[in-house]
Amino acid sequence: MNGDKRKPPEKECYIPTQDISCVLCQEKTEDSNHLFFSCQKATEVWYDLLSWIGKSAALHSSASNHLMGFSNIGHKKDILFLTGLWICTVWCIWKKRNDIRFKQGKWSRDGVTAEIKSHVWSWLQVFSKYGSSADFSFRDWFNVVPLAN
Template sequence: MERFNKALMAKWIWRFLTEKDSLWARVVRACKGEMNWDEGGFRIDGHRDMRAGWWKKVLSSIVNEGKPDGWKWKATPNGIFMSKGLDFKRIWKAPTAHKAKTTAWRIMNGKMATVDNLLKRKVPFPNSEHICALCQVPPENTNHLFFSCQKSAEIWYELLSWFGKQSVLQSNAIDQYLAFTNIGHKKDAHFLVGVWICTVWSIWKERNELRFNNGKWDKGKMVADIKSRLWSWKQAYNMNTAPDDFRSWFIAVRLENSASNSDTGMLPSHVS
């Protein structure tokens, strides 16, 4: 979690230095003053920041003298991000329904039949239907529908609260997948990948229900459905699970994982 927080700090400080004309950067400068980098570290209105030494180490690892600044994806030889550079094995091996895994893969690759993708394929849509089916705000695209939408965010936060975790929601599939599935220890990852898959699949099902069947948004029911699907998939993959264990499993996930902020950070063995 410490490394993840530092990575987020580095991301935002980099954006602050490179997106000086953006609205949020102007607001920060108006409230906190100008921030600059020199040999001595970060300075805010001429005063050296107490974390300057750490930031210097961060920037020294990403700034190449004589070369244009940019991002490099370590999973590919040329440094350019490609979805195949992401380890999809954990998704395909997750204890979830195959159709849910397929949906997750399509989300990762931007292949969902959202309004923006359908418009790219020349599928006609009246302007009134360009809105997100969940929050009724345009436009509907993959990143908004699953991660930036206010309604979707409510679901993610409810699930984080369920197993006693905190995380910053990311605005795209790759970042949110990596952030969400790494909020626990390595032994938690198998369970968290399953939760991530189940959540995006459930959001897609809810989207279709609202758009095509005039359904009504019900956050409580949707969170309950996600937990119920996780349990049913667990039973399908683990024949030793007794049908009446749902309540104890539900409480164990919530309570024992809440204690994962301690030394072990382990999900109960019968969950993962």
């Protein structure tokens, strides 16, 4: 028997130690669908990328539907590129989220978008048979529309 009647039950002692609000917008609860696909900050990056490749689309807010929609906005031959771009974008948003959460980093829409383009450039140089990046200088890559309409 516990003789210390002043000690409250464990569940009443729980104090949240972690802020669960989205580190990008600080307005919504952070979960994966919000962070990557419906947060206003992340959405701006997705639409910047759509503009970069010369496409427009309404993007979904759930991961599987977002990937399906994004990777199929171009021609069939573009699916590999678009899937790679999608993966890279999620990865860069996640890295920036962690940078903000754990290292007091700052959100930069242009910085994240530039980082995504830079990584995709590197990936295409090394892994892809897509080939379009080889037609452009690295500087032009940032401004060019890589997909045909």
